[in-house]
Amino acid sequence: MKKIVLSLFFMAIAGIAMAQNAILPQNITIKALDGSSVQTSAIQNDGKPMIISFWATWCKPCNRELNTIKEIYADWQEETGVKLVAISIDDARSASRVKPHVDGNGWEYEVYIDQNQDFKRAMNVVNVPHTFVVNGKGEIIWQHTSFVEGGEEELYEVVKKALAETETAE
Amino acid sequence: MYLSMKINLKPLSLLTLFVVAAMGAYAQGIMGGHVTGNIQLDGQVSRQDSVIGAADVPEKILMNARADILYTNGNFSAGLRFEAYQNPMLGFNAKYKGQGIANYFAAYNGDKLSVTMGNFYEQFGSGMILRAYEDRYLGVDNSLLGLNVALRPYEGVTIKALAGKQRYYWEYGDGIVRGIDGEVSLNSIIKPWAEGKLRATLGAGFVSKYEPDQTITSTTNPAYRLNLPLNVGAGAVRADLNYGNWSLQAEYAHKGQDPSIMNNYIYREGEALMINATYSQKGFSANLQAKRVDNMSFKSVRSESGEMLYINYIPAITKQHTYAFLSMYPYATQTTGEMGLQGDVMYKIKKETLLGGKYGTDIHLNGSIITGIDTTRIGGDGTLGYTSEWFKTGDLYYADASIEVAKKLSSALKLTCTYGYQIFNPIVEGHEGALHHNHILVGDLTWKVNRKNVLRFEAEWMGSDSKYDPNVDDKRCGDWIMGLVEYNFTSKWFVSVSDQYAYRDGVGNYYNVSVGYNHGATRLQLGYGKQREGLLCIGGVCRQVPASNGLTFSFTTSF
Numbered sequence: 001m002k003k004i005v006l007s008l009f010f011m012a013i014a015g016i017a018m019a020q021n022a023i024l025p026q027n028i029t030i031k032a033l034d035g036s037s038v039q040t041s042a043i044q045n046d047g048k049p050m051i052i053s054f055w056a057t058w059c060k061p062c063n064r065e066l067n068t069i070k071e072i073y074a075d076w077q078e079e080t081g082v083k084l085v086a087i088s089i090d091d092a093r094s095a096s097r098v099k100p101h102v103d104g105n106g107w108e109y110e111v112y113i114d115q116n117q118d119f120k121r122a123m124n125v126v127n128v129p130h131t132f133v134v135n136g137k138g139e140i141i142w143q144h145t146s147f148v149e150g151g152e153e154e155l156y157e158v159v160k161k162a163l164a165e166t167e168t169a170e
Numbered sequence: 171m172y173l174s175m176k177i178n179l180k181p182l183s184l185l186t187l188f189v190v191a192a193m194g195a196y197a198q199g200i201m202g203g204h205v206t207g208n209i210q211l212d213g214q215v216s217r218q219d220s221v222i223g224a225a226d227v228p229e230k231i232l233m234n235a236r237a238d239i240l241y242t243n244g245n246f247s248a249g250l251r252f253e254a255y256q257n258p259m260l261g262f263n264a265k266y267k268g269q270g271i272a273n274y275f276a277a278y279n280g281d282k283l284s285v286t287m288g289n290f291y292e293q294f295g296s297g298m299i300l301r302a303y304e305d306r307y308l309g310v311d312n313s314l315l316g317l318n319v320a321l322r323p324y325e326g327v328t329i330k331a332l333a334g335k336q337r338y339y340w341e342y343g344d345g346i347v348r349g350i351d352g353e354v355s356l357n358s359i360i361k362p363w364a365e366g367k368l369r370a371t372l373g374a375g376f377v378s379k380y381e382p383d384q385t386i387t388s389t390t391n392p393a394y395r396l397n398l399p400l401n402v403g404a405g406a407v408r409a410d411l412n413y414g415n416w417s418l419q420a421e422y423a424h425k426g427q428d429p430s431i432m433n434n435y436i437y438r439e440g441e442a443l444m445i446n447a448t449y450s451q452k453g454f455s456a457n458l459q460a461k462r463v464d465n466m467s468f469k470s471v472r473s474e475s476g477e478m479l480y481i482n483y484i485p486a487i488t489k490q491h492t493y494a495f496l497s498m499y500p501y502a503t504q505t506t507g508e509m510g511l512q513g514d515v516m517y518k519i520k521k522e523t524l525l526g527g528k529y530g531t532d533i534h535l536n537g538s539i540i541t542g543i544d545t546t547r548i549g550g551d552g553t554l555g556y557t558s559e560w561f562k563t564g565d566l567y568y569a570d571a572s573i574e575v576a577k578k579l580s581s582a583l584k585l586t587c588t589y590g591y592q593i594f595n596p597i598v599e600g601h602e603g604a605l606h607h608n609h610i611l612v613g614d615l616t617w618k619v620n621r622k623n624v625l626r627f628e629a630e631w632m633g634s635d636s637k638y639d640p641n642v643d644d645k646r647c648g649d650w651i652m653g654l655v656e657y658n659f660t661s662k663w664f665v666s667v668s669d670q671y672a673y674r675d676g677v678g679n680y681y682n683v684s685v686g687y688n689h690g691a692t693r694l695q696l697g698y699g700k701q702r703e704g705l706l707c708i709g710g711v712c713r714q715v716p717a718s719n720g721l722t723f724s725f726t727t728s729f
Contacts, residue, residue, distance in 0.1 A: 022204040027245060027279040029320070029328070034369035035410030035419065036355040037328055039281070058490040064616070092297045093485035096419055096446040097514065100455030104516025105532070116293045117303070122247075124208040124238065124728035130691065143691040143728065144661070149618040151661035 021139035025122040031113040033099045047136040048081040049162040054130045057094050057101045062129040065147035080163045084109045133158045136166035203243030208728040211235045215721040232259045248276040261716030262309040265339040284320040289313040294351040294375035298423040299404040301483035313337045326358020336470045343479045345470030351375035369412040376405045379470050388552045402428040419446040431475045432467035436555025440465035453518035459487045467505040487512040488538045493612045495632040499594040501568045512538035529578035537571040569593040588612040606636040628654040637675040648676020691728040
């Protein structure tokens with residue numbers, strides 16, 4: 001038993017060393033704000049980069065991150081066409097607060113609720129906030145956990161880089 | 171009593187072999203696919219401290235570790251989770267002691283069909299009849315080991331079916347859980363409604379648990395043995411309606427006779443109703459929630475009284491506060507019976523107005539009140555237990571009200587001020603006592619000195635009519651003050667220093683120094699001092715932490 005675990009572990013480490021960029025998981029069911037079920041394959045941005053941000057209504061740093069980006073989101077969209085998709089991991093206790101929270105804060109993001117946390121597990125999110133940048137091909141090219149004021153500038157650098165790569169590839 | 175882990179060794183070895191083979195193939199570039207995962211390690215070098223409730227730990231170092239390895243190739247995925255508790259950290263059940271593969275699965279996720287074999291998590295509706303979930307920081311893992319199938323025959327229609335046994339620390343409970351759930355989005359199946367303003371999703375589910383018979387004698391009359399139902403069913407119906415700025419969610423659940431240790435083996439049927447109404451538009455939202463729960467504890471093993479083997483989940487509707495003193499008395503749902511109301515208003519005062527100033531001001535109001543249900547006793551175990559008048563309330567369990575004002579003062583300064591008032595009845599934690607009345611003030615200032623340096627200051631005060639009593643040993647009693655300073659250098663490094671001190675009628679002085687480093691999805695944190703259990707938000711993330719005294723360390727990474 002121990003040997004299996006160990007060998008598996010080392011195989012995994014070897015795997016990581018060789019890993020290319022993972023792609024965004026498809027066909028995981030999440031909820032739209034109107035309560036309908038949506039597959040994660042619907043998360044798209046016409047070949048432009050996307051920011052996928054896992055957050056929760058009760059998470060202060062998450063709210064600081066999304067509120068900070070809110071101020072500059074229109075500029076980001078105009079300059080790069082980037083789209084921010086906010087995935088709430090609120091569970092049954094607070095999931096019903098997500099829609100009023102999003103509207104109350106005046107967020108213009110595409111928001112989904114991952115109540116069963118299937119998407120969270122598939123993306124290996126441990127703590128929130130956890131933010132990913134996905135390039136035009138749907139590959140995850142960057143991720144970061146935690147948010148501190150100023151972190152949005154680093155995030156935007158990555159988005160611009162992702163856009164430049166996509167454009168060169170074309 | 172519980173199925174041994176060993177029984178699962180064979181499929182486990184096969185699966186392991188398969189995953190290893192798949193990864194080998196991947197490494198050679200034959201199959202493609204991706205290996206991802208995450209690793210988490212938490213530890214504490216603990217010293218005894220009876221004042222804060224940190225126990226004497228002979229092994230000195232306590233550690234919880236886990237690693238998830240996930241292999242994905244197109245629609246196929248498989249995963250393994252290794253967990254080790256050597257020994258379990260404070261606040262985690264001693265039954266976690268040990269290590270091994272705690273979770274494994276193989277899954278196919280297609281457009282119309284999803285199948286998971288092995289351990290899985292699932293939820294029907296809001297979870298009032300079924301929620302298999304995990305909360306790694308609370309040590310809760312109700313994952314089901316079995317088969318889970320979801321069918322999506324038409325767009326907007328989902329049918330789920332599952333069967334399995336629930337995880338019980340390192341074993342699985344004896345009870346078998348089976349369930350079926352259907353959900354329909356009316357806008358998808360009724361063509362004229364496709365673009366309609368009314369968005370409607372309806373759902374219904376049914377869950378049945380089977381458990382072998384056992385001998386339980388009546389406490390009131392030991393000559394009688396209880397005639398236990400071997401199969402217990404629970405059903406629920408739900409609706410999610412949205413019309414323009416309005417939305418309404420409602421769910422009703424009913425459970426058959428389910429005598430268990432949780433309800434003292436009474437035969438009364440259970441029910442729960444939850445309604446949530448929201449009005450929201452950009453910059454303003456109002457939300458009202460109501461619920462009534464009567465005898466709805468639903469476990470797959472009738473004699474289990476701890477935190478495990480819950481089939482369903484009845485959420486608390488009180489706001490989940492993040493500041494230390496506001497969350498010092500968290501409300502725990504009374505699954506045996508409670509009624510509650512909760513209201514929440516968010517309002518953004520626009521920019522360039524008298525109160526809004528240059529950047530606008532955010533105001534957030536919240537209030538809730540939770541009471542017991544009315545009960546008239548019929549008898550003890552073996553009887554229907556009690557009758558209850560639907561609209562009549564019982565004792566006050568919990569009430570709170572809070573106002574939070576957040577304001578950006580300049581491009582560098584942001585201030586959040588909160589006032590909260592709480593009434594807490596210790597009966598919700600299982601002991602009789604006087605109500606606690608608490609006033610709480612919080613000030614939270616973030617100062618972005620420049621692009622790379624950010625400082626955060628937090629000051630909190632709590633005034634309470636409660637006094638510390640060594641016989642009850644509730645260490646939260648009394649009046650408290652707290653200060654916290656956090657320095658962040660870019661989003662990579664942080665240092666935080668904090669102290670919580672009971673300055674009147676209480677005991678305890680929780681000082682803490684933490685240092686952390688973030689790089690990408692890797693985070694390393696070291697702390698020294700005394701930590702109260704609860705939600706901790708420092709250095710840019712929020713997580714639940716156990717009580718500790720001494721050195722703590724935490725490492726997480728995702729790849």
